[in-house]
Amino acid sequence: MRRRWARAGWIYGTLLFFGLIFIGPFYVSFLASLKDNPLEWPFRFRFAQVSPLNWRAAWKLGLAGAGDPWLGGFAPGAKVDLEVTYFVPQGASAEPPRVRIPRRRAGAGLGAVVDEPFAADYAKVGALEVVARVPGTLAEKPGTFYRYRIRIEYPGSGPRIDRLPMDLELSRSAFRAGVRFVSATLAPNRIERRGRVASWDSLTPGLVGYVMKNYVRVFKESKSLSTGQSLFWRWTVNSFFVALVKVITNLLFAAMAGYALARMRFPGKHLLFLLMLFTMMVPGQVLFISNYLVLRDGIFGLSRLFGAPTLLNSLWGLILSGVVGSSAVFIMKQFFESIPKEIEEAALIDGASPAQTFFRVVLPMATPALGALTILVFQGTWNEFFWPLVVLTSPQDIYTLPIGLLSFRNAYGQVGDWGLILAGAFLSMVPIIVLFVVFQRYFIEGVSFSGLKG
Amino acid sequence: MRRARFVEAVYALTFLLPYLLTLLVFFVFAFLRTFYFSFTDYDLFHSPKWVGLANYLALFREPLFVQAFKNTLAYALIVTLAQTVLALGLAAVLNQKLVGITFFRTVYYIPSILSSAAVTLIFLWLYQRKGFVNFASAWILTYAPILATAAGLFLLLQALQVIWERRRGLPVHFFDPALATVSLLLAGAGTALLWWYGVVEPRSDVVVNLVWLNTRRTWLGIPIPLWAIILQNVYTTVPTFMLLYLAGLQDVPKNLYEAAAIDGATPWQQFRYVTVPLLRPLTFLVITLGLIGTLQLFDQVALFGSAAPLESKITLAYYVYNNVFPSAATPRVGDASAAAIVLALLTLVVVLLQRRFGVSERGF
Numbered sequence: 001m002r003r004r005w006a007r008a009g010w011i012y013g014t015l016l017f018f019g020l021i022f023i024g025p026f027y028v029s030f031l032a033s034l035k036d037n038p039l040e041w042p043f044r045f046r047f048a049q050v051s052p053l054n055w056r057a058a059w060k061l062g063l064a065g066a067g068d069p070w071l072g073g074f075a076p077g078a079k080v081d082l083e084v085t086y087f088v089p090q091g092a093s094a095e096p097p098r099v100r101i102p103r104r105r106a107g108a109g110l111g112a113v114v115d116e117p118f119a120a121d122y123a124k125v126g127a128l129e130v131v132a133r134v135p136g137t138l139a140e141k142p143g144t145f146y147r148y149r150i151r152i153e154y155p156g157s158g159p160r161i162d163r164l165p166m167d168l169e170l171s172r173s174a175f176r177a178g179v180r181f182v183s184a185t186l187a188p189n190r191i192e193r194r195g196r197v198a199s200w201d202s203l204t205p206g207l208v209g210y211v212m213k214n215y216v217r218v219f220k221e222s223k224s225l226s227t228g229q230s231l232f233w234r235w236t237v238n239s240f241f242v243a244l245v246k247v248i249t250n251l252l253f254a255a256m257a258g259y260a261l262a263r264m265r266f267p268g269k270h271l272l273f274l275l276m277l278f279t280m281m282v283p284g285q286v287l288f289i290s291n292y293l294v295l296r297d298g299i300f301g302l303s304r305l306f307g308a309p310t311l312l313n314s315l316w317g318l319i320l321s322g323v324v325g326s327s328a329v330f331i332m333k334q335f336f337e338s339i340p341k342e343i344e345e346a347a348l349i350d351g352a353s354p355a356q357t358f359f360r361v362v363l364p365m366a367t368p369a370l371g372a373l374t375i376l377v378f379q380g381t382w383n384e385f386f387w388p389l390v391v392l393t394s395p396q397d398i399y400t401l402p403i404g405l406l407s408f409r410n411a412y413g414q415v416g417d418w419g420l421i422l423a424g425a426f427l428s429m430v431p432i433i434v435l436f437v438v439f440q441r442y443f444i445e446g447v448s449f450s451g452l453k454g
Numbered sequence: 455m456r457r458a459r460f461v462e463a464v465y466a467l468t469f470l471l472p473y474l475l476t477l478l479v480f481f482v483f484a485f486l487r488t489f490y491f492s493f494t495d496y497d498l499f500h501s502p503k504w505v506g507l508a509n510y511l512a513l514f515r516e517p518l519f520v521q522a523f524k525n526t527l528a529y530a531l532i533v534t535l536a537q538t539v540l541a542l543g544l545a546a547v548l549n550q551k552l553v554g555i556t557f558f559r560t561v562y563y564i565p566s567i568l569s570s571a572a573v574t575l576i577f578l579w580l581y582q583r584k585g586f587v588n589f590a591s592a593w594i595l596t597y598a599p600i601l602a603t604a605a606g607l608f609l610l611l612q613a614l615q616v617i618w619e620r621r622r623g624l625p626v627h628f629f630d631p632a633l634a635t636v637s638l639l640l641a642g643a644g645t646a647l648l649w650w651y652g653v654v655e656p657r658s659d660v661v662v663n664l665v666w667l668n669t670r671r672t673w674l675g676i677p678i679p680l681w682a683i684i685l686q687n688v689y690t691t692v693p694t695f696m697l698l699y700l701a702g703l704q705d706v707p708k709n710l711y712e713a714a715a716i717d718g719a720t721p722w723q724q725f726r727y728v729t730v731p732l733l734r735p736l737t738f739l740v741i742t743l744g745l746i747g748t749l750q751l752f753d754q755v756a757l758f759g760s761a762a763p764l765e766s767k768i769t770l771a772y773y774v775y776n777n778v779f780p781s782a783a784t785p786r787v788g789d790a791s792a793a794a795i796v797l798a799l800l801t802l803v804v805v806l807l808q809r810r811f812g813v814s815e816r817g818f
Contacts, residue, residue: 324476422575
């Protein structure tokens with residue numbers, strides 16, 4: 001008995017340990033995607049964005065800035081108060097920091113092309129007010145903690161601005177005398193110039209805008225050059241569109257082909273089956289040259305009849321070569337072979353045509369296989385990288401998510417903006433993870449179906 | 455009767471029509487055309503010129519192709535071997551009737567359902583010079599003395615307990631779980647004491663500054679960036695194959711283990727002489743699927759992009775793509791097609807080997 005408990009303990013311990021190993025990298029990179037500097041060294045598990053105090057402050061400041069506690073902003077009529085604490089050592093003069101609203105463009109890459117209004121043109125900074133003086137020590141030096149209140153207002157009227165950046169700068173003499181930034185209601189995003197400047201990306205971020213800053217940036221900073229729409233949003237829509245169309249065509253055509261292969265007699269059946277197995281093993285890189293040319297010339301020039309000289313750089317072109325895949329047909333064939341023939345035969349004897357039998361009798365029975373197939377095709381299409389990379393090159397509006405992520409990586413990887421890249425990667429996973437958690441059973445069935453193929 | 459046959463064949467053709475069309479245009483035609491291109495000089499724009507076997511002969515004299523060929527083989531063999539062994543080992547450990555296994559199954563599965571693009575970007579971050587891989591290695595090296603002490607103490611205590619129990623005439627095997635729990639707790643307490651009194655201390659001079667990506671260095675003859683991709687892929691595929699094995703293990707009759715245990719087989723012997731032979735057909739499947747999948751490695755190479763030098767990461771699949779769409783050069787479709795045919799032949803060899811040895815195995 002004792003031994004059984006101990007044994008169970010070890011098993012669950014091992015399970016947990018491996019779970020930690022498999023999920024660990026995703027966990028730490030998710031944390032990094034929240035950080036201001038994802039490459040900070042040493043890696044910290046506790047930082048500004050995971051502190052509840054900052055959450056509260058961000059919520060309140062978002063509300064004060066634009067009445068939006070989630071995404072924040074800076075709108076006419078706003079009155080934003082921030083309290084900051086500075087340490088002034090004994091003997092030094094209590095010179096307050098200088099408040100500056102910088103004109104900072106959003107990001108370096110795709111976002112830099114869009115002109116946005118600057119908060120600096122509309123904000124009015126009030127005089128610093130000393131709220132409290134508390135004697136104390138910092139790094140074993142005696143002195144006084146000064147708490148200042150900064151008030152920033154948006155008088156009159158004007159546009160609603162996304163961000164209200166702010167720098168607090170100590171003069172060189174004050175810094176040399178030992179005056180130091182200690183804390184603020186909302187922790188600054190960066191400390192610059194060896195501690196002389198505390199810098200906020202936005203004073204009024206709102207909860208989501210502060211904690212998931214990089215995620216908001218993914219949507220806001222990748223703007224299409226032609227339409228001004230969010231590129232990331234566009235890619236998501238494209239991915240959904242391609243995946244849904246391919247799911248529908250695959251379900252229908254694979255069920256039809258699978259049924260024919262499983263139940264009907266026709267010349268060349270065995271040959272077709274062998275060919276199907278063969279296609280499932282041939283790498284895409286062997287086939288794409290010709291397929292690229294076929295799309296380029298518009299399916300042997302046929303698409304010209306419909307006014308499309310080429311099918312490159314179009315989602316329909318991307319879909320066309322994959323309307324029905326061999327593995328989908330294979331799964332359906334295996335399934336139809338596993339269910340009894342009697343019901344269909346009864347329908348046929350009652351005078352139903354094969355088409356009627358198929359659509360009215362057989363398809364409704366195939367729900368489990370169709371469910372598994374839906375998941376497999378959706379996941380496969382959502383994650384597909386190689387073929388979209390060949391077909392979709394320009395403009396960027398036409399990309400699907402994986403290709404979009406590659407362009408993110410090329411645009412932001414050079415400048416080391418990993419927060420944005422990681423946030424994009426995590427966002428692109430959300431639909432698949434949701435799908436997986438909801439339809440887990442079908443995923444597992446899919447593996448056991450496709451596992452049959454050897 | 456013949457008429458009925460004919461009608462059935464017409465119906466079959468109608469049902470198969472969409473599939474047949476895609477198969478003919480995007481597979482059969484594509485395959486034949488690639489085969490044809492491999493004997494020509496072609497640049498996507500002017501009409502192809504027949505050159506016979508020249509492309510194939512030139513390929514094996516081109517250093518980049520030879521590198522791609524070597525990389526692909528090394529990658530496929532190492533990843534397949536590692537993922538098969540690890541997956542089987544994990545599955546054997548986890549093969550228990552457990553409450554809540556669904557939860558763990560979900561967790562284990564997640565890395566393998568995600569897109570290669572997203573996962574590769576995450577791993578690119580992990581592999582940065584100031585990334586988490588280097589950080590975690592530094593942490594482990596720093597605390598290595600502590601961990602080693604704990605492990606040593608654990609083994610020592612376990613050995614003492616087992617000897618004690620056996621002296622008392624109780625048959626216990628070395629990794630008896632109840633004793634191991636006691637040893638673990640005692641080892642933890644002992645290590646904490648030793649640490650407290652300063653007998654063992656974490657190292658303070660550890661610096662890990664491994665360059666994973668932007669390097670031409672090799673380890674065991676394989677470029678470091680390729681090792682980075684190997685690690686990533688083993689990591690994401692092990693869970694899938696492990697679940698395949700777990701499903702297979704459910705079918706192994708329990709009484710075989712009971713019989714083996716009665717005959718005095720140790721857990722290792724049970725694994726070696728019951729589990730492994732019974733799972734042989736599944737292992738062949740796992741190896742074949744693994745090889746076919748790994749031979750096609752492309753996404754990770756493309757996503758590593760400029761982070762790593764080309765020859766340290768290039769594979770056959772990427773070589774093909776890179777020659778059809780080179781940046782700032784004329785497409786060399788002939789060479790690319792020849793390389794693609796080599797890739798297809800490699801895959802075919804794997805499949806034929808599996809047909810030859812895999813299917814006929816009965817498991818005993």
